[in-house]
Amino acid sequence: MSSTELAWFKSSYSGTQGDSCVEVAVTEQAVYVRDSKDVTRPDFSVRRDVWAHFVDFAAGA
Structure with missing residues (x-):
């Protein structure tokens, strides 16, 4: 999917x-x-379950 x-x-x-x-x-x-700050740089993606794990970790859960 294109970032635009x-x-x-x-x-x-x-x-x-x-x-x-x-x-x-x-x-x-x-x-x-x-x-x-620089949307011309490449983005990256992660699976939704991996993102949820990261958010839980960052929140201290």
């Missing part, structure tokens, strides 16, 4: 200054991640 076809979003904790953020896009098969 994805619906990218940033965390509600992101400021409006455009600094140090990532954007994510979610599809049925994967979660895509990219650098919001």
Whole structure:
């Protein structure tokens, strides 16, 4: 899937200054991640179950 076809979003904790953020896009098969400061750089994707495990780990669950 092309990154231009994805619906990218940033965390509600992101400021409006455009600094140090990532954007994510979610599809049925994967979660895509990219650098919001330079969207021309390649994004990467992980399976949804792997992303859920990462979020649980980051949240301290």
